[in-house]
Amino acid sequence: MTLPPNSLSITIVRADRRTLPVQVADSIRAAIDRGELEPDTRLPSTRALSDELGLARAVAEQAYEQLVAEGWLDARRGSGTYVREVPHAVRSRRTVHRTRQSPPPAERISLRPGTPWTPPSASDAWKRAWRDVGGSPPPGDYPDPAGSLELRIRIADLLGRARGLHTTADSIVVTTGSIHGLDLVLGALSARTDIEHVVALENPGYRAAAALAVHRGWSVHDVPVDQEGLVVEELESIPHETPAVYVTPSHQYPTGGLMPIGRRRALADWARVTGSTIIEDDYDSEFRYGIAPLPTVTELVPDRAVYLGTVSKTLGAGIRLGWMVAPPSMVERITETRRAIGDFPSVPIQQAMASLLRDGEWDRSVRSARRIYRARDRVVAAALARFGELRGVGAGLHSVLILDHTVARAVASACAARGVDLPTLEHSTRSPTTDGGVVIGYGSVGDNEFVYAVKVLVEALETVLPS
Numbered sequence: 178m179t180l181p182p183n184s185l186s187i188t189i190v191r192a193d194r195r196t197l198p199v200q201v202a203d204s205i206r207a208a209i210d211r212g213e214l215e216p217d218t219r220l221p222s223t224r225a226l227s228d229e230l231g232l233a234r235a236v237a238e239q240a241y242e243q244l245v246a247e248g249w250l251d252a253r254r255g256s257g258t259y260v261r262e263v264p265h266a267v268r269s270r271r272t273v274h275r276t277r278q279s280p281p282p283a284e285r286i287s288l289r290p291g292t293p294w295t296p297p298s299a300s301d302a303w304k305r306a307w308r309d310v311g312g313s314p315p316p317g318d319y320p321d322p323a324g325s326l327e328l329r330i331r332i333a334d335l336l337g338r339a340r341g342l343h344t345t346a347d348s349i350v351v352t353t354g355s356i357h358g359l360d361l362v363l364g365a366l367s368a369r370t371d372i373e374h375v376v377a378l379e380n381p382g383y384r385a386a387a388a389l390a391v392h393r394g395w396s397v398h399d400v401p402v403d404q405e406g407l408v409v410e411e412l413e414s415i416p417h418e419t420p421a422v423y424v425t426p427s428h429q430y431p432t433g434g435l436m437p438i439g440r441r442r443a444l445a446d447w448a449r450v451t452g453s454t455i456i457e458d459d460y461d462s463e464f465r466y467g468i469a470p471l472p473t474v475t476e477l478v479p480d481r482a483v484y485l486g487t488v489s490k491t492l493g494a495g496i497r498l499g500w501m502v503a504p505p506s507m508v509e510r511i512t513e514t515r516r517a518i519g520d521f522p523s524v525p526i527q528q529a530m531a532s533l534l535r536d537g538e539w540d541r542s543v544r545s546a547r548r549i550y551r552a553r554d555r556v557v558a559a560a561l562a563r564f565g566e567l568r569g570v571g572a573g574l575h576s577v578l579i580l581d582h583t584v585a586r587a588v589a590s591a592c593a594a595r596g597v598d599l600p601t602l603e604h605s606t607r608s609p610t611t612d613g614g615v616v617i618g619y620g621s622v623g624d625n626e627f628v629y630a631v632k633v634l635v636e637a638l639e640t641v642l643p644s
């Protein structure tokens with residue numbers, strides 16, 4: 178098996194007096210000596226390693242050649258470069274140390290944002306919801322393309338009390354999640370031939386949104402973000418008409434910025450003046466630790482905005498259920514298309530969701546998840562604030578430690594070498610940005626693993642950052 182390039186714990190520090198090939202060779206040599214790389218492990222190709230490190234290929238080649246010459250590595254013609262058995266490496270002691278420190282690869286810990294923490298066993302309310310569904314006969318007929326009326330009424334009630342967004346069932350369309358909502362909106366706008374199909378997206382931003390726009394045949398215009406989310410003035414400088422902007426004002430994904438009211442109003446005004454549609458993805462606003470969520474942009478300009486909600490960050494990403502609030506003409510166009518192409522939301526899933534809302538389980542599960550994430554948010558703030566600017570704490574399911582790009586890469590690969598995966602901001606960046614960083618997701622793992630992973634991250638930061 179070939180090691181993935183990001184699992185080698187290689188630390189590159191530009192200010193270091195050692196040359197780059199020497200730094201790479203030193204890191205690999207130390208990993209072999211510590212017993213972290215077993216004999217016969219195949220190293221990544223020099224091309225893969227240099228791509229991962231963002232260095233010239235010659236650097237990796239020189240490092241490997243050096244280690245082959247020293248007897249740490251074996252270059253097998255046509256097969257690759259392998260770790261050699263090194264008799265004097267003190268395996269026994271170090272191996273004990275290693276198993277205590279880092280989990281074996283099968284138990285990797287992922288701090289990637291995206292999925293929420295879910296309880297290990299089904300709650301009574303979850304079982305009850307599905308018993309309710311199972312108690313009704315199978316839905317024989319095609320359902321309402323906007324979604325079940327009962328569910329839409331319950332979502333309208335939820336948005337009013339939890340989000341201050343006052344709407345009615347007629348303005349709601351049930352979707353299979355935020356990305357599906359975005360697809361439905363771009364689909365509806367695509368029918369218009371009087372506009373250019375260009376969508377403005379945050380950069381860094383949600384990769385799936387960009388992938389979807391491209392898949393739909395739309396061009397993407399990158400708009401920078403800062404600590405207050407999308408930089409609205411930059412919309413003015415887009416040289417062509419932009420009929421849609423996709424934005425995450427409650428907790429910019431992934432940099433965590435919270436868009437203040439002044440900017441929200443400016444965004445609403447921009448949409449009013451240009452006639453563009455704001456697509457507001459409110460993907461994790463259920464989670465606030467201290468302050469109440471700010472009002473939605475949709476509420477400021479309901480006739481020019483579409484609001485997207487999802488259960489992916491609360492009940493689970495595998496459920497595939499979400500909702501949108503849209504102006505009447507958009508709802509009409511979307512439901513007509515859905516009926517025409519047979520894109521009907523699944524009835525049993527909607528019934529189960531309505532049941533969870535009806536008996537209060539949604540509120541209960543959000544409350545208990547909020548307690549868990551709040552504690553994790555505090556762990557992160559306490560442990561990482563001394564290393565740099567922390568963005569996005571106090572809200573949502575992830576935060577970001579702003580770092581230089583090279584440092585962020587080195588930290589992520591040092592963590593990966595110890596079994597902890599976390600992405601750098603570059604994973605969400607389409608055009609170059611000044612700020613780099615590492616993204617710390619709060620979901621998907623248990624408390625002990627989370628605390629352990631933050632400890633590994635702190636140790637990586639202490640190693641990589643100059644003291």
Ligand SMILES: Cc1ncc(COP(=O)(O)O)c(C=O)c1O
Pocket residue numbers: 290291292353354355356357383425430458460486487488489494498499
């Ligand atoms: C910014 C953003 N929006 C929405 C989602 C969820 O999308 P969906 O509802 O399609 O699962 C995610 C999940 O990672 C996200 O990061």
